[in-house]
Each structure stands twice: as structure tokens, then as C-alpha cells.
Amino acid sequence: MKMSALFPGRSAGLRQCVILVGGLGTRLGALTELLPKPVLPCGDRPFLAWLLRELSRFGFKEAVLLAGHLSDTLAEQVAELAKTLPRPLRIVISNEPLGAGTGGALYHAHALLDERFLLCNGDSLLDTNLAALLAAFADDDDSVYGRILLRHLDDARRYGVVTTENLTLGRDLVTGFLERPPAAANGITPGDIPGDINAGIYLLDRRIHSYLRPVCSLERDIMPALARDGRLRAMRADGFFIDIGVPEDFARAQNELPRRLHRPALFLDRDGVINVDHGYVGSSDRFEFMPGARETIAAATQSGWHVFIVTNQSGVARGYYDEAAVRRLHAWLTEQVIAVGGTIDDVRYCPYHPEGSVAAYRRSSDWRKPAPGMLLDLIRRWQVDPATSIMIGDQESDMAAAAAAGVAAFRFTGGNLAEFVLPLLQNPPAAATATLPQASA
Ligand SMILES: [Mg+2]
Known part of the structure; x- marks a missing residue:
């Protein structure tokens, strides 16, 4: 059985999840002129209701929503959807300055953050076992500021990839973030190139604040800096992934989310x-x-x-x-x-x-x-x-x-x-x- 040997007092459960919901959603065009992307309807409920329902399965008691675009509308929608969640979840909405970026949004929410928390995007969902990630993070030593979930793709040529050391051995240090898989750098490589991509789900220690700036990007600035300093670990996750910021995925989500998330x-x-x-x-x-x-x-x-x-x-x-x-x-x-x-x-x-x-x-x-x-x-x-x-x-x-x-x-x-x-x-x-x-x- 895996227990926290180094930090026997550290609980594997986390109380707080922090969700980035402030994006403009420009790729969805007219759909997001009146509604923030995370509360667009998917099946019979807003997308965010599916996401919060999934998170509440893993023991989270509080969700901090980092809002920006159309935050008043978001607050109204969230008040309604909160009533439909199967487990009660305390929801806090934090209004971040527009244009601060994903890292900036976290910078401005500093006062609200627990010592350790989960951070994810409000417009994507990975149907996976978050407990495995929580257990690994509880076992990490004090030098680690974050754990990032990775999705392995058989062909990652279109994506930025995360490079790691010993991912399969559990000592899964993140060594870098690349814009393309190394073998695809020149863009002319034929055939599939496998790679691990960022799933947009992180477990973070609030000490990450020392890396944040009022305007910055988690993906482009902060994660690479943490990796350079050896403070970031990774874990591979399987599962159905959907990003409703992509029009084809948004259409697919209408039937796929209800079908997959109504579990036995x-x-x-x-x-x-x-x-x-x-x-x-x-x-x-x-x-x-x-x-x-x-x-x-x-x-x-x-x-x-x-x-x-x-x-x-x-x-x-x-x-x-x-x-x-x-x-x-x-x-x-x-x-x-x-x-x-x-x-x-x-x-x-x-x-x-x-x-x-x-x-x-x-x-x-x-x-x-x-x-x-x-x-x-x-x-x-x-x-x-x-x-x-x-x-x-x-x-x-x-x-x-x-x-x-x-x-x-x-x-x-x-x-x-x-x-x-x-x-x-x-x-x-x-x-x-x-x-x-x-x-x-
Ligand atoms: Mg009995």
C-alpha cells in the first residue's frame, strides 16, 4: 500500500479546487458573446456543472472560480447550477483583471488560496482518476511546487509537448516544455510522433506565488520556470478528454459528456x-x-x-x-x-x-x-x-x-x-x- 512515508501527516485529500473561467472564448464566435464559455450548455446543464460534479467526487469542498469575461452573467449562472450539484460545494467567485493571463489570474487570487490546491481550466474536462494524482502529490517532497497531468498522444505533432525523466518509474520529473515534439521541430517529418501533452490539470503548492507576476501565462511562463528549477513533477493520465473551446469538441460534448459521466x-x-x-x-x-x-x-x-x-x-x-x-x-x-x-x-x-x-x-x-x-x-x-x-x-x-x-x-x-x-x-x-x-x- 502506498502511504506518505516522508510526510506522514500530509493528507492525500485536498479541500480546494481553483478553476480558470475568465477566458474570452473567441474561437466559439457568437456563442460566447452573451455567455462565458464554461457555462455554455452541454446536454441538459452548463458545462461547468459537469466539471464541478466530477471534482466533487474526489472530496473537494470548495471551488474558487477565477472569473473575468462576463463575470456578472457567470455569477448568475453559477448560483443556479450550484443547486443541481449532487454534493454541496462552496463556490467562491474571484474577479480577476482582464488580460492578466492564466498565471496572472492566479497571482491576483493569492489571498484566497489554500496551502495546496488543484487548478484546472473551466472549458475542458479529462475523465480520469484524480485520486491517483492526489496520492502522488501527497507523497512529493517539499521541493516540489506542482504536479501536472499529462495525456499521452500517439501523434502529438500539432501540440506543445512536455518532456520528463523516468515518467514510468514514478520519479517523474518534468524537464521541459517544447512547442513541438523534438522530432517534429522542422515540421516536415512524415508519420506519427508520440508525445505527452499538458492536460491543463495541476496540483499546486501556494508557494508557486513567488514565480507569478501580475500578468503572465501559466503554460508559457510559469510551468517552464518551475521545470527549470526542478520543482515540477508529472503523471500520465488516460481518459476521455474534451475542450469545448474547439467548435468540433463543443458539438461532440452535447452527447458524449452525458453518456460518459452517467456512471455505473x-x-x-x-x-x-x-x-x-x-x-x-x-x-x-x-x-x-x-x-x-x-x-x-x-x-x-x-x-x-x-x-x-x-x-x-x-x-x-x-x-x-x-x-x-x-x-x-x-x-x-x-x-x-x-x-x-x-x-x-x-x-x-x-x-x-x-x-x-x-x-x-x-x-x-x-x-x-x-x-x-x-x-x-x-x-x-x-x-x-x-x-x-x-x-x-x-x-x-x-x-x-x-x-x-x-x-x-x-x-x-x-x-x-x-x-x-x-x-x-x-x-x-x-x-x-x-x-x-x-x-x-
Ligand atoms: Mg454490514
Whole structure:
């Protein structure tokens, strides 16, 4: 398992993402005269709503939008789309001077920045596992000011490329930024020339400020300077990429984004599945991971699945611990999972019990399994298709809750969770709805 050896206290999760949304969008012509590019409609919602939804899967709690062009319109649109996000996200809009460039926008937002944060463009999206990048950045030593995501192209002749040392060995130092792949410098080379290009997603340390100027470009000025000083690392990422600043991509995004980002979901019961059921576990010191649990979640994230926890926590109603403790434990759990390259997209817990000793929680609830309320709420908020999803639980009540929600369920009775779940992820049960209601054992 990969843990932060040099900085054991450094969390793999980050709280803040910073998004560049101030561009003029001139390549899209009339479309961006009235609307900033990031809030142009893609399918049934603004592009930015898709991007924020994806980011919130990886534990980000706050988005700082670096705005410029049409910032009042942007603020109105963002207030509306924020209500539709499946997980609450605090959104801060920072108005940057026009023409400051991508680096300048970051320079002016300095006072708002966390010590470490993610930075990305508001008009492109890479459907990839950000947890792997977060885990690598948490492990970086103090001399590193940034981690950049790279996309490998079989033919990078039309692009600027990033050169690296030992990219496949994990010691992935960025050595330079070139306008063209070296072999294509004269522009007459026939045939494909592979290369790694900048995906526009960075994890940054706020000390990068010493490199910034009021007007500068991150891509052309700051990243090359960080590379020269040995302060920049890289990681390759796979996945569907779209840049809506390109008219063909914008047209393609209308169908492709909704199709790709409506993911299948892996619903996991907690006690007895993710952790050994020691009875009313309310704190991390009593939390013992089931063998293979972290690997299972990392594999699900890597394969493009949502991972949701649905857990009865009657320990709250019984007075063993409070809701704040449950939330603290789940935040800790999410960080443990991110540290190994997976994420927990969202959690539902039910604190109620009809025979609880705490009056405020003494009642029945349609969220308490075997009722399906927690699954149904996640299905609605995240717009999940139950027929493509699966639930893993260790109790008959888990099977019943899943069946009532239309989700195929599988009962885990101990052993290694990865050995049980990974074959199911690779070969999901087809059209479980055809035989509903059913829960296989
Ligand atoms: Mg259980």
C-alpha cells in the first residue's frame, strides 16, 4: 500500500479546487458573446456543472472560480447550477483583471488560496482518476511546487509537448516544455510522433506565488520556470478528454459528456464489507479495513465507477457516538482511500433506530436498511441507472434494500473483498432489471 512515508501527516485529500473561467472564448464566435464559455450548455446543464460534479467526487469542498469575461452573467449562472450539484460545494467567485493571463489570474487570487490546491481550466474536462494524482502529490517532497497531468498522444505533432525523466518509474520529473515534439521541430517529418501533452490539470503548492507576476501565462511562463528549477513533477493520465473551446469538441460534448459521466455505481455497505464489523465503530482507532477493501475501491474508481457507501449507523440513536463522529470517520476513510488511488464519491448513513435511547433519533426511517431510502437518494442525486449498478453487503437487509431500489446485490461473507468484487466490476450483471425483484446470494 502506498502511504506518505516522508510526510506522514500530509493528507492525500485536498479541500480546494481553483478553476480558470475568465477566458474570452473567441474561437466559439457568437456563442460566447452573451455567455462565458464554461457555462455554455452541454446536454441538459452548463458545462461547468459537469466539471464541478466530477471534482466533487474526489472530496473537494470548495471551488474558487477565477472569473473575468462576463463575470456578472457567470455569477448568475453559477448560483443556479450550484443547486443541481449532487454534493454541496462552496463556490467562491474571484474577479480577476482582464488580460492578466492564466498565471496572472492566479497571482491576483493569492489571498484566497489554500496551502495546496488543484487548478484546472473551466472549458475542458479529462475523465480520469484524480485520486491517483492526489496520492502522488501527497507523497512529493517539499521541493516540489506542482504536479501536472499529462495525456499521452500517439501523434502529438500539432501540440506543445512536455518532456520528463523516468515518467514510468514514478520519479517523474518534468524537464521541459517544447512547442513541438523534438522530432517534429522542422515540421516536415512524415508519420506519427508520440508525445505527452499538458492536460491543463495541476496540483499546486501556494508557494508557486513567488514565480507569478501580475500578468503572465501559466503554460508559457510559469510551468517552464518551475521545470527549470526542478520543482515540477508529472503523471500520465488516460481518459476521455474534451475542450469545448474547439467548435468540433463543443458539438461532440452535447452527447458524449452525458453518456460518459452517467456512471455505473458500486454501492457498498460499510461494516462487514469495507471494515471488519467490530460492532458500532464510531472512530478511526476502531476501524479495521477488510482485506482488499481499499484495493477494491481504487479499482472501481480507476474503472470509472461511482463508489457510494450506504450504512445503517444506529450507534447514533443508541448514544454510542454522534453524527459529527460519523462524518469525521467518513472524511478520514475517504482520505485513506484517496491515498491508495481511489475515492468514495458520496456517503449516506442512517442514524435512526425505533428503539434508540437518544430521543432525537428514536424513530423508524425509510433510510434504514432494509428500506431503500439511502440508495434511492443517491440514485436521484447522482442520476444513476440502477440497472447498471451493483450493491455489496454482508446482511440480508442489504440485499433487500438493493432489491427494492432495483440494484443487483451480492452478499459478501468474509475473506478478501477484492477477490469477490473485482470480477463483478469486470463483468457486471447485465440487465438486472429484467428479473426484478431479486437479490442473488
Ligand atoms: Mg454490514
